[in-house]
Amino acid sequence: MTCLETIQAYGLRSIGIGERLLPKSDFTLCDQFTLIGSGLIWNVYFGFISLVIGFFLATGVALAKNADSPFIRKPAELFVFVFRGSPLFIQFFLAYELFVLLPKVGIDINLGFTEITAETRWLTRAWLGAVIVLILNTTAYTGEIFYGALRSVPMGDIEAADAYGLTGWPRFKRIVWPTMLRLAWPAYTNEAIFLFHATALVYFSGFPAWRQKGDALYYANYFADKTFNPFIPYPILAFYFILVVLGIIGLFGVINRRLNRHLPQERQKKLKIRPQIIR
Amino acid sequence: MFSYCSDPSSLQGLSWLSCYLTTGKHMLFYGSFGTVIALLLVTAPVALLFGFGGATAARSHIVPLRWFGKGYTAIARGIPDIAFFLFFVIALDQAFEWMRHKVKCPDWEEPVRQGNDFVVCKIAKLPLSSSAQWVHEAYGFSLAVLTFSIVFGAFAAIVLYGAMQAVPRAQIETAESYGMTRRQTFWRIIVPQMWIFALPGLSNLWMILIKATPLLFLLGVEDIVYWARELGGLKTSIYSxxxxxxxxxxxxxxxxxxxxxxxxxxxxxxxxTARLSRGQATIAGNNQRKAAS
Incomplete structure (x- = not known):
């Protein structure tokens, strides 16, 4: 098979398009590059969905943690403690076991006037179940980052908003929220990288790879197991991950510049990238 | 465990539970919590040592050594930790076997990599196929410790490098004006003072290390995750x-x-943190001084 044919056969293998059987022997470099790259689709999918949804939920968690009423504050604090204080690995296992126990056929929810059936069978699949765990996890971590930023919004900004007669929602939307994001952005960039690394855990923790449709690490591990040679597939995986991380840094850098564009040049904060690894 | 546990099928309620929770396998499960704690206690100092070495190397004036130090800290940044764990365990295992192979069987003709197989001579195998079960387990565990130490050493190196840079410049200048050499300045001034600057980073690292311990399961060690899956799974009536x-x-x-x-x-x-802040020229240290007087 030429390399072009390999790409046609396996380029979209991880989402079930193309050749069904994985290569069994005589792996070429092209095979490994194509399949591991195909698995990367899943990592990007997990990372993207959970970042986008987690971003909005985290704003809510940060506000709840900052609330005066203990009935709102305490649950938010507990949520953040549970998800930041325990390994993501255990969270995946726990969520999977929980989803498996749910009835297969779906749960009937009686809303009084009508009855709907909640589909539960998709929850045991990685594309939904793992995404839910990742969303909750990133919400907790990002919520803590946003909370810290919310606490350090300068008092002068709030007073200026009051002087202009801004209150409630308009004040939050136009003054507090943008400042909070600006302050939190460098830490949030790290969180995004960190979350993207965490997507590699999905298929190693309970969630099975259905019909061998796995993520990049799943295929890298497949090759390492078959060839007993870790020195080719894992560096390929590392290469892909570094590419995506560079992409994230670029994208977040553009947003960072936009958030800081009203500040004088020397006060603009440059992004300092110090990714952590494990959660 | 208890005397009434001899016939589990006749037990009910609490007594059933007390017997169930004290079976031999459950004892192994409880023991595996010790494995996790042991891993934490062994890895933390070793990783700190690796990190100290890495940070010192990254500050070195000798160019190859500096490159090594910088490279060591750089590897940890772009790549998911779990890929490291999967990679290092096989790579270290093969490296050790290859080295033993070179020493013990110098007249071996065939190549070590034969297609998809990694073949070394029999007496170079690690552990030897004739050795006891516990040797295999101990070898697996020490590979895991080494892998954890290498990965976390890289992060500790980043933290310690930053802490060494954070020691106030005035302190180093004073040492120089007393005529101390670079080595003396390093050991007498920088190292004793850097810990308070390193502590936030190191405590963060400790938290991350705690949360990384379930990955032991992926390295093939019988840890708490392994036992939780093993014991929790469905048990049909053929089990006691x-x-x-x-x-x-x-x-x-x-x-x-x-x-x-x-x-x-x-x-x-x-x-x-409160203990180490004592007497330091930081905000926390200053606050302590004010509170005391």
């Missing part, structure tokens, strides 16, 4: 203690264990 799928409860137990570990660490590290 049949029960439905209880893995959810076992994992809830693990969750509580980890939350407890995190909480205790938070409290201890908070106290340690």
């Amino acid at each position: 203690y049949p029960h439905p799928d209880w893995r959810l409860w076992y994992f809830l137990g693990l969750l509580v264990f980890y939350l407890g570990l995190t909480r205790v660490s938070e409290i201890i590290l908070g106290r340690l």
